[in-house]
Amino acid sequence: MMHNLVRNPASWYVAALAVACPVEELLPPDRLDRLLQWSSTNLANLHLWPQGHPVEALVVSAFVPQDSVWIWPLLALSTYTVVSLLGAGRTVALLALVHVGVTAATETMVWWRIHHGSLPPSDAYLLDTGPSYLVVAAMAVAMCRARQVWIRLVWLVLLGVAAPGLLDGITDGDCSAIGHVLAFTAGLTVVWTHRQRRATPDLITA
Incomplete structure (x- = not known):
């Protein structure tokens, strides 16, 4: 049991986010701000080297929550x-x-809107x-795919509770909110694709 947990990448990711909570709390505000600025996946940081650091920002940002650190x-x-x-890999x-x-x-989307004047250039540094x-x-x-139905219901409730914050500003075209819709759609696509692949052998056998 313990061996499987240690080998599971989900364990390491959850642990990394758990460590991020006290780290962000203990960091002085100026250092935390510098960390958030450096790891932010905005246009300025995603610019190719040497002006930006896209790979570093994309990797580190996945481990550095910006808001509600404890919930992640x-x-x-x-x-x-x-x-x-799907398996670990x-x-x-x-x-x-x-x-x-x-x-x-x-x-x-941010770049396009800045380029066409609907967003200020400063949004490249958000x-x-x-x-x-x-x-x-x-x-x-x-x-959709947790083994126990009650666990599926728990995730449905948690997603419903988180939805207002995740979708905040979507009616105004907020890019992060749109991103959350895209991410949710990607998850549902994975579920659908997995079901289709499992159904295909049954159809061939029949």
């Missing part, structure tokens, strides 16, 4: 369901793809860090 280790428990469904690849892909999509995109995708999977 709890919500990240949903990654266990993804691992049980595919889970890491999938959630990394969601994190990078949704970030790229939302920041492209704080945008945290694990929310990949965690929302994992929660969507857990809500």
Whole structure:
């Protein structure tokens, strides 16, 4: 049991987010602000080297929550369901793809709006860090594919509680809120694809 937990990437990710809570609380405000600025996946940081540091920002931002730091280790428990469904390697690849892909999509929207004058140039430097995109995708999977029905209901409730914050500003075209919708859609796509692949052998056999 313990051996399986240690080998599970979900355990390491939840632990990393749990460690981030006291670290962010203990850091002096100026150092925390510098960390958030450096790890933010905004246009300035995603610019290619040497002006930016896109790889470093994308990696570190997944481990540095910006708001409600304490809630993310709890919500990240949903990654266990993804691992049980897809396996460790595919889970890491999938959630990394969601994190990078949704970030790229939302920041492209920011760039487009700045370029066309609907957002100020200063929005290229907005704080945008945290694990929310990949965690929302994992929660969507857990809500549909957790082994016990009551666990699925728990994830449904948690997602419902978190939804107002995650979707804040969506009616005004907030890019982060749109990103959360994209991440949720990605999670549902994984569920649908997995069901289709499981159904295909049955159809062939029949």
